[in-house]
Amino acid sequence: MTSRRLISLFLLFVLAMALHRQQQVMAAKPMPQLRSESKIIQDSIIEKINANPEAGWKASINPRLENYTVEQFKHILGVKPMPSNEVMVLPTKTYPKSLNLPKEFDARKAWPQCSTIGKILDQGHCGSCWAFGAVESLSDRFCIHFGINISLSVNDLLSCCGFLCGYGCDGGYTLRAWKYFVRHGVVTDKCDPYFDDIGCAHPGCEPLYPTPKCQRKCKVDDLIWRENKRFGVDAYRVNSNPEDIMAEIYTNGPVEVDFTVYEDFAHYQSGVYKHLTGYSMGGHAVKLIGWGTSEEGEDYWLIANSWNTEWGEDGYFKITRGRNECGIEANVVAGMQKNLFTQMI
Ligand SMILES: *[C@@H]1O[C@H](CO)[C@@H](O)[C@H](O)[C@H]1NC(C)=O
Numbered sequence: 001m002t003s004r005r006l007i008s009l010f011l012l013f014v015l016a017m018a019l020h021r022q023q024q025v026m027a028a029k030p031m032p033q034l035r036s037e038s039k040i041i042q043d044s045i046i047e048k049i050n051a052n053p054e055a056g057w058k059a060s061i062n063p064r065l066e067n068y069t070v071e072q073f074k075h076i077l078g079v080k081p082m083p084s085n086e087v088m089v090l091p092t093k094t095y096p097k098s099l100n101l102p103k104e105f106d107a108r109k110a111w112p113q114c115s116t117i118g119k120i121l122d123q124g125h126c127g128s129c130w131a132f133g134a135v136e137s138l139s140d141r142f143c144i145h146f147g148i149n150i151s152l153s154v155n156d157l158l159s160c161c162g163f164l165c166g167y168g169c170d171g172g173y174t175l176r177a178w179k180y181f182v183r184h185g186v187v188t189d190k191c192d193p194y195f196d197d198i199g200c201a202h203p204g205c206e207p208l209y210p211t212p213k214c215q216r217k218c219k220v221d222d223l224i225w226r227e228n229k230r231f232g233v234d235a236y237r238v239n240s241n242p243e244d245i246m247a248e249i250y251t252n253g254p255v256e257v258d259f260t261v262y263e264d265f266a267h268y269q270s271g272v273y274k275h276l277t278g279y280s281m282g283g284h285a286v287k288l289i290g291w292g293t294s295e296e297g298e299d300y301w302l303i304a305n306s307w308n309t310e311w312g313e314d315g316y317f318k319i320t321r322g323r324n325e326c327g328i329e330a331n332v333v334a335g336m337q338k339n340l341f342t343q344m345i
């Protein structure tokens with residue numbers, strides 16, 4: 001009796017120790033506080049990536065991020081995770097498996113008449129990626145479905161969506177941006193251009209720009225805010241299965257995705273990115289425009305970033321497809337748009 005009790009006590013003790021150790025391991029890597037003032041670009045990371053024959057991508061000093069501190073870099077990664085109860089009730093799109101999808105797809109080539117698809121923008125120092133990914137995809141979809149070039153206004157969404165979308169330049173929710181298009185519509189870029197048109201690659205950008213004020217007035221005289229609004233008809237998630245994501249892009253055009261950015265991503269130059277080293281810096285939203293397979297046989301997604309054209313492959317990057325790399329397949333959002341012509345009647 002007693003020895004049995006002793007044995008079970010001993011086993012409990014071993015179990016407790018094991019759990020304790022596991023927790024220690026899991027909590028072992030907090031970001032040291034001191035790091036936030038140091039530079040995001042690190043020679044040690046570049047050397048490590050470029051010396052790794054299995055990396056699949058090349059690293060370099062990105063001129064765009066050359067002088068960014070870790071803290072400044074974190075600030076431009078402006079995606080807030082959606083409350084899971086809201087995500088659960090949202091319609092999720094899936095597609096029949098019988099769809100014959102091409103091995104390679106690039107929305108720029110599929111819809112060459114739509115010039116916005118191939119336009120790389122610059123979010124500046126503002127954490128507005130959540131707004132860029134949404135507005136860019138919606139602009140592309142207007143052209144794909146109604147045959148008109150239209151650049152919609154990131155500034156309208158960023159400054160006028162308010163708390164519904166999150167915190168403006170301090171980050172927001174991708175899905176709520178699409179809901180804003182349905183409820184409030186969005187004006188054209190000509191009516192309300194982006195506040196930070198210099199892109200902040202110049203001295204004097206500090207302190208960080210605050211979120212621009214919502215003015216509900218076109219900056220050019222011949223346009224009227226309310227008449228300039230373009231509307232979405234729905235907002236939805238796309239199932240995380242890569243085939244469903246591919247089918248959605250193939251059928252309806254670019255989508256907005258987000259993913260976890262690690263330190264190594266800031267050093268991306270070319271190739272198919274996968275996370276290899278560094279701490280997590282935050283969530284970033286971008287526009288997914290296609291897919292393919294590299295010469296080395298690596299399946300990838302083709303993505304437009306909003307860090308101007310000096311970054312990455314002329315502003316684009318590729319990331320491993322099919323393994324939910326950095327969560328890239330987890331939160332795919334999009335929506336459809338209202339026909340401009342029926343709207344006018
Ligand atoms: C970064 O700082 C260096 C030294 O102050 C300067 O020469 C360079 O132009 C800066 N780069 C950018 C992109 O601002």
Ligand SMILES: *[C@@H]1O[C@H](CO)[C@@H](O)[C@H](O)[C@H]1NC(C)=O
Binds near residue numbers: 113149
């Ligand atoms: C969009 O603009 C581009 C370049 O300005 C032009 O070549 C193209 O034909 C336009 N597409 C449509 C659908 O009007």
